[in-house]
Amino acid sequence: MKALITGASSGIGRDMARILSRRGYDLILVARRRDRLEELQHHLPSNVKIICCDLRDEKACFALYEQAKGENIDILINNAGFGLFGSFLETDLHRELELLDVNVRAVHILTKLFLRDFVKRDSGYILNVSSSAAFLPGPLLSSYYASKAYVLRLTQAVGEELRRKGSHVYIGALCPGPVKTEFDQVADVHFSVKSMSSQRVAMIAIQQMFSRQPVIIPGSTMKLSKFFMRAIPDSLLVRISYHMQKRKQGPERDQ
Template sequence: MFPKKIDHKQPKKTALITGAAAGIGYELASIFARDGYNLVLVDKNEQQLANVTNELKSKFGSLITMITKDLSLPTSSLEIYSQLQAASINVDFLVNNAGFGHYGFFADTDLTSELDMLQVNLVTLTHMTKLFVRDMAKRGQGKVLNVASTAAFQPGPLMAVYFATKAYVLSFSQAIANELEGTGVTVTVLCPGPTESAFHVTTGMAETELVKGKKMMDAATVARVGYRGLMANKTVVIPGVKNRILAETVRFIPRSLVTKFVRNMQELPSIDEGASI
């Protein structure tokens, strides 16, 4: 079961969610809204974000601040933080969900897209965490949910940069969770396996052995498991028994074999240059 809904006699807390217009981000926004929290929703897709905002306002009566922002821009984190400071909005839950992937051989893929990926998946996530965790620690309470992936547990040929960014998110989150012990601030890292979304089609992975014909967890289930883990102050949350077993197993297999296995799972008969999302 979900944690009990908040006491509406108390000032409502606020959850900031990036990448909130679709997928896991949208599902997390829906859960927070259903449980009575105020929301700050961030996404670069203005129309889709507006649709989500209107839907959640209508369905749950949520107080929502909508921020259209391209998180691949280095200035985006500080702009979001400054806008909320000016509006006197304290963030009690920070959900760094935004991210994207790129498929193909590293020597052939587009550098600009990969630099944007590093900015969104890694640099912006770190900057957002730095800005908001400082305030949380001063207030003696707060929660951070960083969305990584089971990709974080091994190298990923044909998605080398993406896998590496998720490994960073996992390591970073575990480290600062330890540093923040006793401050009233907790950090949770969510590591879902392949999830039903447009990700696999857009990146060109739909025909790989990893994806084709496989029954994947849906975004709503992933969000629900991640939310429960966040509220329970868990540090690492891996939805699905199979995903948890695989994440643990790779620690005991030679790294070279794991890398070859991942490549076999991700390789296509012929690979074109990857498409970013």
């Protein structure tokens, strides 16, 4: 049994690697920072291969698949991503395009390539890390929120296609609320809602992935929030979202 995890050098990705390793899965861990990957590799009990890869580069995404396609991957976790804080008029366009490359294009490419292999053998799990941001418009974090909405809706649509085919392949979206990770520190962002630990989110994610939950929302607070959002008009929801984001500070954040 083998899992490939992108964005595995810290946060949720690192903690999911630890959980799957304890469950006996061999791992392929992907991130840009080799030193972090090597440190994690040293502390995991299972067989671990590391691949340094910058998913902002489309060619790197295809190269990653070519490296891994012969490894008989059972689980793909698309966790890599980052956000960019600030007014849409003022944020750097180059960084926004990099955000879309990592958060959207890389997820799309890897999902499609590995899914084709999974469907052929009629087994496998794909977990795409979205966010509770996918349920909201996100003034001051507009590109990030929009990218996570793409991940959620793509995952749901593909899941329905698989269901109608009678496929045994699982695809699901993880939609956590605020999580205590370097994501916050890099951005210098402070959340008004209490954050969950990345370890807790990772544990729930793995449990519910194996339970084949199509959309995974860790924590009762975020589940209740999503429920009440349905009763709020979009015009009011976007204003509430703006005031929530206004309390935050900082340029960008890694997931």
